[in-house]
Amino acid sequence: MNNRKNLLIIGAGAAGKMVLNDFKKTQGFKYNIVGFIDDKASKLNTSLGGVKVLGNRHDIIEICKLKNVHEILLAIPSLSAEGKAEILNICNNTSCEIKILPSMSEIMNIGNLKLSVRNMELEDLLARDPVVLDNVKIAGYISGKTVMITGGGGSIGSELCRQVARFNPEKIVVFDIYENNAYDLQNEFLSAFPNTDLEVVIGSVRDKERLNMVFSKYRPHVVFHAAAHKHVPLMEKNPSEAVINNVLGTLNTANCAKKYNADKFILISSDKAVNPTNVMGATKRLCEMIIQSIGKDSKTEFVAVRFGNVLGSNGSVVPLFKNQIKNGGPITLTHKDVTRFFMTITEAAQLVLEATSYAGQGEIYVLDMGKPIKIYDLAIKLIKLSGLEPFKDINIVITGLRSGEKLYEEMLMDQEDLSEISNSKIFVAKPMNINWSSFEKGLIKLFNVASTGDGVKIRRILSELVETYTYIIEDKSEYEISFENECININDIKRRAIAEMS
Structure with missing residues (x-):
């Protein structure tokens, strides 16, 4: 009985040949290499180590179906982040497990090609080039x-x-x-x-x-x-x-x-x-x-x-989604167009x-x-x-924008x-011109109100200090009225009235 996985290698260059030779020697019992993918037209229908180049990136989905591919290995370490993301997003539209060969320097540091191969992560799909530091x-x-x-x-x-x-x-x-x-x-x-x-x-x-x-x-x-x-x-x-x-x-x-x-x-x-x-x-x-x-x-x-x-990061949307997927769904999303x-x-x-x-x-x-x-x-x-x-194994439910949340x-x-x-x-x-004396007075006012826990007054003072801040009071049970230039919380009036009656 043949339990080997069908493997498609992307990249019929030096790295692809290295992967082919290594897998034949060390993992031939595990993998059946069905072919290569390469964007160079001159390589189409040629062979590398006895394995044929079947097509380019635009053929990946069809080839995976025809060859019953189980795993895809991206073996182009020199590929730009944008190029890598483009190919991986195509691969992500197959049902295959996707693996990546890292840079040659990482392979040399690890000292073992088999151990160097890693699973595709979400970060690989974002087209973010590495940071070059001074x-x-x-x-x-x-x-x-x-x-x-x-x-x-x-x-x-x-x-x-x-x-x-x-x-x-x-x-x-x-x-x-x-x-x-x-x-x-x-x-x-x-x-x-x-x-x-x-x-x-x-x-x-x-x-x-x-x-x-x-x-x-x-x-x-x-x-x-x-x-x-x-x-x-x-x-x-x-x-x-x-x-x-x-x-x-x-x-x-x-x-x-x-x-x-x-x-x-x-x-x-x-x-x-x-x-x-x-x-x-x-x-x-x-x-x-x-x-x-x-x-x-x-x-x-x-x-x-x-x-x-x-x-x-802790509490961000990615760990939340992963946890929801782990629990069988659904993934909860506040709005379909949120970016x-x-x-x-x-x-x-x-x-x-x-x-x-x-x-x-x-x-x-x-x-x-x-x-x-x-x-x-x-x-x-x-x-x-x-x-x-999506929508077969894991559903996505739209829950509506939350208070204070932007679409973008x-x-x-x-x-x-x-x-x-x-x-x-x-x-x-460039720095904006801020008068520290008046700004400091506003901060002291804000801290004093914050110590009372009055959310309505806190938002009002925040809007005075940050002119671009806009907000909506969702809880209509607590709001302010203005009387002789003094803002009074309606709940304070209620509490005083109850105290006087009792």
Whole structure:
């Protein structure tokens, strides 16, 4: 009985020949190689090692049906990210398992071709070219320095730690309120970066005294501020927490960086800060405004890096969809036309390091997120990547847009003047003129209201501070009336009336 899998190899070049020879020697019992795919017309119907070139990329689906292909192996390591994504998206429309041969340098590092072959991941379908870093410039501000990363145990924070470790810092200080994430990162560094001095400090950016103790002890040269609440629906329900953690936390951390003369302070921002329609986005815009204004009389360079969604980050749509697929569906989607910008965690962290090397006071660096991706298409691809068929094995249910959710995100406000720098994946928005005195008074007013938990008043003051913020009060049971220039919450009137009657 023949239990061998039918294998189709894409790429009839040197790498394809290497795969063919290796598989014949080591995995001939497992695979029957049915043919090659190659886009060069001159190779059509020729043979490589006795195996025929059957067609080009446009023939893949038909050949897979005719030859009853079980697995496809992409063996063109030199292919651009865009070219790879185009071919893999075609392959993803078959029922075949898809595998990829990595770059020749990765194969040499692993030392075994069989072990080098990996399964296709969602990231492979996004056409994101690798980031080219200016290692000299980055090493210039990290090597031999103490680097503090708030929220260092989170998705972005932990990847920043890994990337920073490559540039030989004197010390990395991970500051995080969540001990489990920080503990896992600490254990990872013991084996992955044994020569890196990693100090895990548990604490909250809300706690000004704790921050002062940490800054006084470690005197960080560089501060990456990644600690923040980021979930839009949760922050709509908990606006006071969004303000206290995101805005007050940023102000506390930035003030400490200024007080203890850090060289650089980098805020991790979000595309949701642009023309925000939700509390989370409005708080992130306020954080940008803080770093644009607080550094005017400081030796510390304050900058922000703004980007969109990160694939696979905690609580993002991809892990949610994967979990829903694992449980048999359905995948829940708020709107069929919702689009978002995406990049990988590694790419985001690397571009943050690169952008920081260009840092100019109060500037906002906007990362090139590529083309927006329809979340509906993302769901379809994830279902197919799982070897399942959309709407047959896994259904997709449209639930409706949530409060504060946009159909699409933006990377730039109308007032911002965007210019290019030498890295083609990074743009810079020049600082806006913000009057710190009046802005600080508005922040104090916001913090006072946030301490009461009054969501209506919080949103009103947010809209006064962030002129581009628009919102709708979904809960009509609580709203404000204006009387003699004073805003009064209707629920306060009800409570007073009940108290007087009783």
